[in-house]
Amino acid sequence: MLRTSSRAALVLLALPTVSLAQSTSPFSLGGYVEANYSFNFNRPSNGITHFRGFDNRHNTFTLSNVVLDAGYDNARLIGRLALQVGQTPSTYYLAEPSFAGADASPALSRDVWKYIQQAYGGYRFDLGHGLTVLGGVFLSPIGPESMPVRENFNASRSNLFFGLPFYHTGVRVSYPFTESLTVTLSLFNGWNSLVDNNPGKSVNLTMVLTRPWGSLTAQYFGGNERAQGAAEGAPWRHMLDAYASVTVSPRLSVMAQVNGGFEQNRFGTSRWFAAALYGRVQLHPRLFAALRGDVFIEHTPENAAGRASPIFWPAPWVSSGTATLDYRPHPRASFRAEFRHDEAGAAMYYGGAVEGDGGAAPYVANRRRQDTLSAWLTTWF
Numbered sequence: 001m002l003r004t005s006s007r008a009a010l011v012l013l014a015l016p017t018v019s020l021a022q023s024t025s026p027f028s029l030g031g032y033v034e035a036n037y038s039f040n041f042n043r044p045s046n047g048i049t050h051f052r053g054f055d056n057r058h059n060t061f062t063l064s065n066v067v068l069d070a071g072y073d074n075a076r077l078i079g080r081l082a083l084q085v086g087q088t089p090s091t092y093y094l095a096e097p098s099f100a101g102a103d104a105s106p107a108l109s110r111d112v113w114k115y116i117q118q119a120y121g122g123y124r125f126d127l128g129h130g131l132t133v134l135g136g137v138f139l140s141p142i143g144p145e146s147m148p149v150r151e152n153f154n155a156s157r158s159n160l161f162f163g164l165p166f167y168h169t170g171v172r173v174s175y176p177f178t179e180s181l182t183v184t185l186s187l188f189n190g191w192n193s194l195v196d197n198n199p200g201k202s203v204n205l206t207m208v209l210t211r212p213w214g215s216l217t218a219q220y221f222g223g224n225e226r227a228q229g230a231a232e233g234a235p236w237r238h239m240l241d242a243y244a245s246v247t248v249s250p251r252l253s254v255m256a257q258v259n260g261g262f263e264q265n266r267f268g269t270s271r272w273f274a275a276a277l278y279g280r281v282q283l284h285p286r287l288f289a290a291l292r293g294d295v296f297i298e299h300t301p302e303n304a305a306g307r308a309s310p311i312f313w314p315a316p317w318v319s320s321g322t323a324t325l326d327y328r329p330h331p332r333a334s335f336r337a338e339f340r341h342d343e344a345g346a347a348m349y350y351g352g353a354v355e356g357d358g359g360a361a362p363y364v365a366n367r368r369r370q371d372t373l374s375a376w377l378t379t380w381f
Helices: 007-012 018-021 086-093 159-163
Strands: 028-042 060-074 078-085 116-125 131-139 167-176 181-188 202-211 215-225 237-249 250-264 268-284 287-299 318-329 333-344 369-380
Touching: 060 086, 078 086, 116 167, 159 268, 159 287, 159 318, 167 202
Parallel strands: none
Antiparallel strands: 028 060, 028 369, 060 078, 078 116, 116 131, 131 167, 167 181, 181 202, 202 215, 215 237, 237 250, 250 268, 268 287, 287 318, 318 333, 333 369
């Protein structure tokens, strides 16, 4: 793409207009293609590398994502449309609510929306340093990782990226108080919801500080995220997220993220804590090495009335360690090789002969660990 689409960068400047404004044209057009091959050493009979985001198929070549991205920033008008097709969109929209239709209204499901990665329009008002109002579908500002592989240190995404929301639908208002501090206030349907699954709305407040050494992002996200009629009731879920990106030297960059939250529901308090640490070093002008480690701990309450549904995982904790080599023979091409180890506090992965057929009889998780080796290719314009 001609401009960054990382979840962090979308909030960093609160709109895509900075890079667009730097262009000689108010319009931009870009795109990228991502393909991968992954081998799971558990050799699951169902071919699924479970709870792994977008590289979730064993021993197969996969066209992960093909994206066409267009935008404009012209006479204060702002717009962006990123269309996608491939394996990634199907995973991206797994949590999207489904609703039945009627005689004059169509049914709604993930299949209606999955070709849209993000789409929004807006206007920049001549107020102070510029007040920007945008409405539509946005990549989530939570966490430093991005949808395009090329913008990340690693090829696969962390458990924090996969567990926390990918996208939000609603309205976003941003204001740059200084050249280094931008504040964004948003009103959304909720987590991963183009169509809301309950009557309530969610709020997000994000503050981004940019300095010569890097950037720091802190945010609050709150709202009712349970479906209407859920056994947990309609509790307000609170989430705090912070991450920093630091350029230690021209060759070394590090990032860190911490995330936590809670929800007081009918069964007690659901709560979680998660953290990730990233590092990347440039070994050669065209070769990079990256390491990442993450952990995600979740408490699911229960009482005499029953047990709450887990918010994130079917295990009390998950963690992973990832090592990636990234070779870039061209400024717009990346070849990556990656080894990753996943581990959980209960069986939530697959290996060997897996029980079930994935239909009437759901697959039964039978492993607490999985190791994978994958290769990735992405090019962009």
